[in-house]
Amino acid sequence: MTTTTEPGPTAATAAGIEAVAEVARRLLPADGVISDHARLRTYECDGLAHYRVTPALVVMPEDTAQLAAVVRACAEHRVPYVARGSGTGLSGGALPHAEGVLVVTSRMRSITQMRPEDQRAVVDPGVINLDVTRAATPHGYYYAPDPSSQQICSIGGNVAENSGGAHCLKYGFTTNHVVGADFVTSDGDVVALGGDAPDTPGYDLLGAVVGSEGTLGVVTSTTVRLTRLPEEVRTILVGFATTDQAGAATSAIISAGIVPAAIEMMDALAIEAAEAATHCGYPEGAGAVLVIELDGASGEVEAEYAEVERFCAENGAFEQRLATDPTDRALIWKGRKSAFAAVGRISPDYIVQDGVIPRTALPEVLTAIAELSASSGVRVANVFHAGDGNLHPLVLFDDAVEGAGEAAEEVSGAILDLCIQHGGSITGEHGVGMDKAKYMPRMYTDEDLDTMQMVRCAFDPQNISNPGKVFPTPRLCGEVPGRHKGAHPLQDAGLAEVF
């Protein structure tokens, strides 16, 4: 695995890393700086384990000032850095840089403010997503974005990836729920973006930073919007013979003007895997299941439930089960949220794909995926957010079989092409990261990508903040402004002569 380093850190050397390490050792506790090779290897990948790079240095700052000092040292020595929360990302967005520093935020884990009267909480970047909801629930609130990994993923990682989740159909993504942040620029300065109130004057830099996958800088203390808990929640598990029927039921629900909190679909293979792993009690013999969640005021939820039940029945549902208590609801969701890992029960290896199509293209695209699977002999299990057309095909293979990995990659890539052909996207929530940078030119023109990279040049002219991610080719940013003009600081200090 190599990363493209031009025009950034070609000069990064052992001397630069050592200079950053020195700063870190001076400011951080001894166990917060890791340079021992064996221990560095612990951090060689994120949630996408087939990319592995051992970082040159790992630092675990305890506050914004320490983190900013490390980034400032990186900037001075032109050493690339990669921020990492819990390392659950699925696109290699937090893949370390071999000649760079991995900045791990797991020691920044305090919820510093909980203000239900303002519908705001202020949290450190390493705070676990679900812990925000746990802290807000006694006040009658929760944090709406709920990626499947919410029990372990961090808010900082969510901000970087603009994480979604099952409930973003109704409630939106991380970008709709993060209103302010302390932001460490690629110079190591700390600036406030956004705030408690909406519509901060000036460009919406926070809007650009959320979802930029750590390529613009690092967010630390983050102000999030809290959402009032709904009066009632109803979760329904519905069994269909085919995905077409389940898709038709979904269309009927949306067309009727109902916006459920979530509509999730799984096909037969995904159901088989989930059942084997979690015994979630999904309907036997189903070709597809829908998990539909309705929430809101009691009267409305009840009326909508009656309509949803009717739409499902009209479209061939053979079993409908309403969760009767929180345990039952949790079990239904467990089957869905553990689907990725569950596929490990039925296949030694698999690729988790993440693409988006306009929801109305669902039947057509599912048929095309089935044809791809049949013609290639590669099995594909489908799990997806049916309400917003976000597909997660799981492409199954056995790496021990020669050529199987390549065949799976090919099918996986062809699925993305289907998404693009239908006017969709190459990623709905897992991000571009390292994994999909090569697909970006299929979705965007050179001019589109060039325009995005102008923003990157504004934020990170040295190309040191998570370089090599998102864009297939870095853009030259021209003159680097400010303090980095002239001789390299190491040259100035007489520590090195040539880079």
Added chain:
Amino acid sequence: MSAPTLDTTAREALASACAAVADPDGRDGHDDVDGVRPGLVARPTDVAQVAEVMRVATAHDLVVVPRGRGTKLTWGAPPTRADVLLDLAGLDAVLDHQAGDLIVAAQAGARLSAVQEVAGSADQRLALDETVPGTSIGGLLATNTSGPGRVAVGSARDLLIGVTVVRADGVVAKAGGRVVKNVAGYDLGKLLIGSVGTLAVVVDATFRLHPRPAAHTWVSAPAATPAEAQRLTQAVLHAQAVPGAIEVEWPRDAQGTGGVVSVLLEGREDGVAARAATVRGLLGAAASESTDAPAAGAAYPWDTAARGDERSLALKCTFALSGLADVLGAAERAGARVRGSAGAGVVYAALPPGTGAEEARAAVEGLRRATTARGGSTVVVDAPAHLKAGLDVWGPVPALDLMRRVKDQLDPDHRLAPGRFVGGI
């Protein structure tokens, strides 16, 4: 005011770049940008022409100010110069409406009302209020207007899913797309919203739609003091009544006694009735109910059609939700009339035409102090030129250095609407 004179070659190049060019209409300052007369008005009818105008402007070093329907052209700070007024009214098509996918795409010059008409044919709506009559999609994005409905679904930043722009150098680029869920690449749309035309020329935009609710009702109640208005607002926010809007009007009458808090409930008929009963209970015995919006609807508390010195001193105040009473108190002290979204922490304040410079400065300072103390800001939306000149229009802006760097990358020659935005951007 005399217009800058464009040399003949520049005029000819612009004339061949787009469908029509014209001298500015000087009679009533119709084509002026907040008092600055443009040298020429260019009226392209497609994206290629917009790109060509920008290329000509680059070749001839001309400053360009984009205009949608011209309903808010006096907002922000005046530009330092305006060689070309780029009139986008000719790009007025509603390009696409996919009812099943709940999306709509429209060109920058299309009026919001035209988009609503198309979406409405499928019982859907773009959940953005028409706060200024006749506003275009491009103008709405450039000024980031919002109304009562933002409590439920947010503002433009929560609904815009794709955008096409023409850069200052004439390059056409897009970001986002046609699907609601999409994290591929940077979300450039966010940077463009509220950028007053200073980063790039938006030529079309794609939005997510929402189903139009079958029923709605407003529950209103008087509040004697700012503290009571806050208490009522907090009670509704903390209930589980899913409000579509929580508006405050202050004061409620010419005598200046107290104000009104109004709550919009939308949804299914039976559900709305039940939630309205809950909210009536929360707002007290004096609460009343009506399907009509409070008198002003989504309108700002000033006359948006007024021009020149007839304009009010118009302010936008934002704050953390629990700062409502402080902000209303500060407005009362400043003699400002307030209307806006108590439930979102965004209200608008106005002092009448004829307000003196001292009074204006004191009002802005007082409200800015109150809002910044509660995590927000006060921006001068509009004011007569002589007042604006003496006021800090945008107030303190953090991260200004990063904003300048973004501007310098996308528009290195400061060709687009220079001087209109924060820090002189």
